[in-house]
Amino acid sequence: MKRWSRWRELLAGTAGLSVTLGLSFLIAVALILLLSKQPLATIRWFFIGPFTNKYYLGNMLNTAVPLVFTGLGIAVAFKSSVFNLGGEGQVYSGALVTTVICLALPAANGYGGGLASLAGAMACGAVLAGLSGLLKMKWGTDELISTFLISSAVGFIVNYFITGPLDDPANNLLASYAIAPQYFLAGIFPPSRLNVSAGFAVLAAAAVFFLLNYTHTGYEMRMCGLNREFSRYGGINVSAYVVLPLVLSGALHGLAGGLAVLGTQHMAVKDFSFGMGWNGIAVSLIAKNNPLAVVPAAVFFAWLEAGAKAAMLHSDVTFEIAAIVQSVIFYLVTAQALYGALRRRKVRL
Template sequence: MKALITTKMKTQGKAGAQQILVSFSATVFALALGMLLIYAIGFDPFSASVAMVDGAFGSKNAFGETLVKMTPLIFTGMSYALASRCGLTNLGMEGQLYMGALTGTATGIYVSGLPAVLHLPLTILAGFLGGALWGLIAGALKVRFGASEIITTVMLNTIAISFIDYMVNGPMIEPPGINCQTQPVRSSAQLPNLLSGTRAHWGFVIAIAFVVLFWLFLWRSKRGYEVRVAGLNLSAARYSGIHTDKNILLVMFLAGGLAGLAGCNEILGIQIRMIPEISPGYGFDGIAVSLIGNNTPFGIVIGALLFGAFRAGGNRMQIRAKVPNAIVSVVQALVIFAVVASQMLLDKWNEYQMKKIHRQESEEA
């Protein structure tokens, strides 16, 4: 255990710092571009930015709101990143999130008589499993029939969302059946408040705990090593005797479970009950979060913070500076573009530098 933590495994120490610096500059650049855009369509970029920052970090309540929006994004970001590390593209976070929310809600409502210390973990586990099994379907289809997970996960999204619509309007509707929502989950299954006076809940702590697990799995465990090898070089994986099919199943299971936790935590911490549209696109924002974070644990937290702040501050900006909220989406897109492009440029630059060094070496020799 000591070796796990103290090891000086500097995952490319200098390169990492360089990466962070470049991503950060790209984000600043994109934000500046966004301000220019706000100015161009006739608003005051300065007051808009102030309103945005104020709405995201200006008060305890605002910060709490940012944490609330961050929590599901951390989970879906990890979900996409995990699949991505194995060379898979999981576009099914939205569906897995819904399925996790459903199984979590069901366990929260229908299991009774347990103390919170048992009921809450059980409910969270159910939420994980709901998403995990939904993700596993796509994994199994890929391994068994070679079906592209890019297609199947998107199709499974539609099925999941429609299924939840049916469950909330039908079998699970709150008696007597006037509002299309379920009854609230039992108080023993609700996540306690984290910051009094805000909506922030313990789901955020759980998310951070899972970020640590995510790191431990991918960079410290033998199985995680296999996953990364297969994701980067399938031929090398086969050469070393890695069972790639088994890893695809495992990764889709875990990735689905992480997205499921996003939905489950949202129910247990915020909504308390299931409604048809619990996610305002958390699943898809997970892709962006993962891209910005370059599939690293730290990067995902930062990416989620950025996008959480956009979500929390966007409303304030709309109310106070009258800038339409759609601008936030545009700025988000700019950030994604800038960060991804800067990472590509960085790779090219490094490659160029290396070539130069090798040329010098061979000339000397």
């Protein structure tokens, strides 16, 4: 009896989501029908393409890796009822810091230097997001706006470094010098670019799940997220839980950027991380902020992107289909999830 009602609840909870995702697929199909002269082949490549060979499959999963990290970063913040719209800049600057540290230590041990570079990326993201947390704690600034603006401003600055002091004139890209090979993360699914960071992503999801549900900090974070007044009444230091979730969120975003450099890019490329932050929001919302569900949600998002790439290579549509479908999903999912949450947001500190 009880079990049955829980199932029903789960079903009701996922119904809206299924409609959203179904609608997104319909839009993808409609766009293909509209734009493609050979729609059937295009649809086939779009949906099945990513699974047709190891190269595509591995790359698709590799695309999902940073989305897992950014999705987790958003989930941590959302669970605590704070918002981080600065993911873009945090990923990008994390990638820059990792690159800089690796470039500064060209001869260091791969593990030591690699860890240092990732730690730097996490610290950078944590500081950027944490700053917004401090502004909110001290002066009540809406973190929605401050995370976004600070992150955007930082994006300009990262661009400057990538195209200025760090620019490698030898490559024809707007990109920095390449990092030393001992830092490269080992590939695990050749010939694709999938590397051990995929394992890290799964571990990170498990760790965040554990943190939120089984630890003292996680309990306090969730309680603050659900009811700040109650938490204050219960003796939790609520102002700390404005800053801490943002710090964690920023660190996870920074790590996404750092791992992308070590695992995939091997250098900081201008605008390479574009969309990772935004898509993290959609991924987390599809996963209903459950850290374990973030992994499949990220793969789903990567599938859309990989499908569009395959369709582009093998058929006659442009890559923008993925961008559009993703943006539609982003819109529908945020609308659905935030409909209540952002309206209720009149929590006093």
